[in-house]
Amino acid sequence: MDITEFDEIRPYHDEELPQVFEELIADPAFQRAACMTVPDVPFEVIAEKMRACKTKLEFQITFCYGILKKIANNYTDGLTLSSDVLLDKTKAYTFISNHRDIILDAGFLSVLLVERDLETVEIAIGDNLLIYPWIKKLVRVNKSFIVQRALTMRQMLESSKRMSRYMHYTINDKKQSIWIAQREGRAKDSDDRTQDSVLKMLAMGGDGTVQERLSGMNIVPLTLSYEYDPxxxxxxxxxxxxxxxxxxxxxxxxxxxxxxxxxxGYKGHVHFHMGPCISEDITNMEMGPGNCKSELFTRVSELIDKNIHKNYRxxxxxxxxxxxxxxxxxxxxxxxxxxxxxxxxxxxxxxxxxxxxxxxxxxxxxxxxxxxxxxxxxxxxx
Incomplete structure (x- = not known):
């Protein structure tokens, strides 16, 4: 596999960080945003702390964790996490969740994982949100990979195939867990349904049958429950x-x-619940005559939804x-x-x-x- 094909969409490698940090530090728009986010700290101090970070995880713990924890302390009545399974630290998982908040769904999940001494997730983020160059750089420092949106049908197909290959590579070779929403955009009416297109994208990469490709992604349905949605x-x-x-x-x-x-905005209590990994369920699904792919995607979507709906708080x-x-x-x-x-x-x-x-x-x-x-x-x- 030629992993350079992922260079446009993947998070930065740790060895790329010094150059990216210098580019961010020199960007006046990033300077303004950083000073607004941590107003009590001179920018020179922020810059030196950035330069001292050798890995993406170090950067997350030094900066993102503190900022997100402060948001949780100021604008929620507490973050909690429960789980149906004890996650295997030697495995990577694809957390597929309902989607309420553009930034905080994956952000709060990472906070909860850090507090349990678990690896933070790589985050799928749409490029429609990356409206300034510094934001695109910052999210890639923060372990995000880019979902390209405004493309022609042909470009979209190629982009989806590449992203699927990247996600399979991330789960199976890098052993790095991923977070992705169950649908494009937030469910505005909270009627949470997994889009078959998300599963079709996941099944474009990897080896074996479609069933084996989906099973190999170690999908864990994740339920987010916000008491209030600001x-x-x-x-x-x-x-x-x-x-x-x-x-x-x-x-x-x-x-x-x-x-x-x-x-x-005020969110009240915020609870995350990890359902069971559904790899075995997918493997054991018996398909009807013709082994229809659309039937498989529908049944896996329904299984994810059933777990998400069951585990609301x-x-x-x-x-x-x-x-x-x-x-x-x-x-x-x-x-x-x-x-x-x-x-x-x-x-x-x-x-x-x-x-x-x-x-x-x-x-x-x-x-x-x-x-x-x-x-x-x-x-x-x-």
Missing amino acids: CDYLKAQEFQLKRDNPEYKKTTQDDLRNMEVGMF FYPGNYVAYDLLLNTDEMSDKYSSQEKEVFMKYLEKQMDRIDIENKDVDFLRDKFLLMYANPLINHLRG
Whole structure:
């Protein structure tokens, strides 16, 4: 295998870091961003600390861990992790998760792994978010690999094949775990479903049958449960904007706004749950006549979804939203009148933040409730 084919998309090698650090340190836009992120530290001190980092993991622990931990301390009521399995440290895994926050889903996972003395993950990140050269460099220092988005159909096919080869190489040769979302973009209504296209991409690389290629990726379904989504009002707003104008598309500024609100908005409790590795389940799947690939992708998607839906952690707001959305009191024993009042006040406060023409309060309220009720609806469907 010629691993130079991955040079455009892979994280930097450790020996490349000194040159990249110098490029970042000399970039005025990076300087401004660094000083905003750690305002109490002179940039010269940040630069010297960067130069002292010899590996990507050292950089993550020196800078990213502290920043993410501070975000967790200031804007959550705690990060927790539970697992159905004890991960084998000699193996690498592909964590496929539902997707709530552009930055923090993978960021908080890495914090939780570091605290358990486990290797951080390589992160799949769309190039639509890498709007400045310094951001692209920084994410590659932070163990991210690039998912190329704005391509022709032919280019997209070649790009997907290369990314799949890279992911197989990362899992099987580098023995490095990966995080990837179950779909392109966040599920705005929290109806978390794995896109077959993600699995088709995974099956493009590797050796053997499609079944063997998927099994060899050591897929672990990962469930993320945020008590509050600070971007909920932006997501609800986007629903109305798209309803009123089917041609509506988010801008780069919208993406930046979502990143900022997601990072620095209140999230309540945040829980991660690792399901079992499903390699054996995939290996043991008996296919129908013709050994149809589409059937395999559908069944593996459903297996991932079943695990994600089963392992949500629920908060009072989920139960309140369910009852209000479905006009029932089925879940009333799961929350107190005070907890209901807290959630209703939160909902009203977030609704007030939406400032658009022809604001449709009833429509927006339903979208809010759907976001918080859908995980419970999916869980109950089993």
